[in-house]
Amino acid sequence: MTPLYLVGIGPGDAAHITPEALDAIEHASDIVGYGLYMDLLGERMNGKRHHKRDLGEETERARLALDLASAGHVTALVSSGDIGIFAMATLVFELLDKANQGEENGRGWERIDIRVIPGISAMQMASARLGAAMGHDFCAISLSDLLTPWPTIERRIEAAAMGDFVIAFYNPVSKRRDWQLNHARDVLLTQRSADTPVIIARDLGRTDEAVTVVRLADLDAAYIDMLTLVMVGSTTTRHIRFGRNEWVYTPRGYEQKRAGASS
Amino acid sequence: MTPLYLVGIGPGDAAHITPEALDAIEHASDIVGYGLYMDLLGERMNGKRHHKRDLGEETERARLALDLASAGHVTALVSSGDIGIFAMATLVFELLDKANQGEENGRGWERIDIRVIPGISAMQMASARLGAAMGHDFCAISLSDLLTPWPTIERRIEAAAMGDFVIAFYNPVSKRRDWQLNHARDVLLTQRSADTPVIIARDLGRTDEAVTVVRLADLDAAYIDMLTLVMVGSTTTRHIRFGRNEWVYTPRGYEQKRAGASS
Known part of the structure; x- marks a missing residue:
């Protein structure tokens, strides 16, 4: 089981990132997230693969995170605020649901250990x-x-x-x-x-x-x-x-x- | 101006306390909070005055925090979850509002620098x-x-x-x-x-x-x-x-x- 962390890092300054969120990001080899929010992480991004995607490609970002984790890369999908509130986490579960229904490939996704890490919302x-x-x-x-x-x-x-x-x-x-x-x-x-x-x-x-x-x-x-x-x-x-x-x-x-x- | 921090420390484990919340607690000499939530802070409470009040005395706790800060003690009023969501923060502002209307003494409260620090809610x-x-x-x-x-x-x-x-x-x-x-x-x-x-x-x-x-x-x-x-x-x-x-x-x-x- 490879972890996929769905991480909310809060409203936009380091003072609001929880220890659980930082631990997940430090543990990950691969980070999927939009550039604007990632500046916050600074040196913590050193040595990690950062997969940027533009806003508007949200489903693609969620699918990429699942595919990275199913290939054995410890992955963090990161968003600002609380990733569970009007944000990326729900897209990941939509994709799992579609895979159940045969609408997504989903090969290997059952080997992923998904953990949702809440953050301070706007x-x-x-x-x-x-x-x-x-x-x-x-x-x-x-x-x-x-x-x-x-x-x-x-x-x-x-x-x-x-x-x-x-x-x-x-x-x-x-x-x-x-x-x-x-x-x-x-x-x-x-x-x-x-x-x-x-x-x-x-x-x-x-x-x-x-x-x-x-x-x-x-x-x-x-x-x-x-x-x-x-x-x-x-x-x-x-x-x-x-x-x-x-x-x-x-x-x-x-x-x-x-x-x-x-x- | 003496700071009064209204601090939410999240749902009940150290992994969800934000750096801003920890900084406020470390900066404070006086902590007002219910015992159940305070175990989390462990050694961070060393050397601080801890003013415990039972549940049900919420308005008294809020008034105590205001009075401590107005007497020049850097104070943190602490609650679990987000102190702004169904919790103690709003009681502090109710007391300020009443002081404006002459229903509370409020002497010295204008010298307090109140800062609300959100936390992960249940x-x-x-x-x-x-x-x-x-x-x-x-x-x-x-x-x-x-x-x-x-x-x-x-x-x-x-x-x-x-x-x-x-x-x-x-x-x-x-x-x-x-x-x-x-x-x-x-x-x-x-x-x-x-x-x-x-x-x-x-x-x-x-x-x-x-x-x-x-x-x-x-x-x-x-x-x-x-x-x-x-x-x-x-x-x-x-x-x-x-x-x-x-x-x-x-x-x-x-x-x-x-x-x-x-x-």
């Missing part, structure tokens, strides 16, 4: 930077309609609005997709106030990181890009100032009720 | 152990009605059912609370098949960790305890066997559609 970093927006019930929705039909996405946005979840939007916009986020905003405005705090977190963990708060009514896809996470508060999420700082947090129910009753 | 570990259940849209719901009224929780379960989210249930049961999880199961069975895979993850990261899969129809609160995370798949989540292993994953839309069309 939503967690965005929330942490400004406090604790994920302190109560939340959901995560990808707005990419490349692989999911828009009606399915729209139904999820409506459900999230009905359930009053804090919402992390992954893949909020792309060059080709510019209206979905504004549509989501308009759906949410039917259930939440115009003042609902929205966290906009760009380039998390990188030197040009920028995390800001806007009102839900002011959220505009024109100012958001692919590398941004958008997190919309629930009806109880609070945006406060204290001393020189500002914070966004979602209280547990009881404390909020007391505050509401006395203010 | 849902991520549960998903990783069996593959990639969180590969597509998901939500997290706490079933604790200590602080949230049951009708609010029920509305969230119904919304999650309607939106076909993968659902991570935190605090699924307690000694006092044994029917909510079964009610949630019954709501979900109106929208999902009896065969929907459910991950039951107990004592994650600890030596007696046990992660199993049951059918949604077989989910029963009688076999779940407080230290368990329950994750219910969406209508597209797959439970597969490959070689000697079993996996649970939630595919991206497109791949699943192809598999469905050809099988």
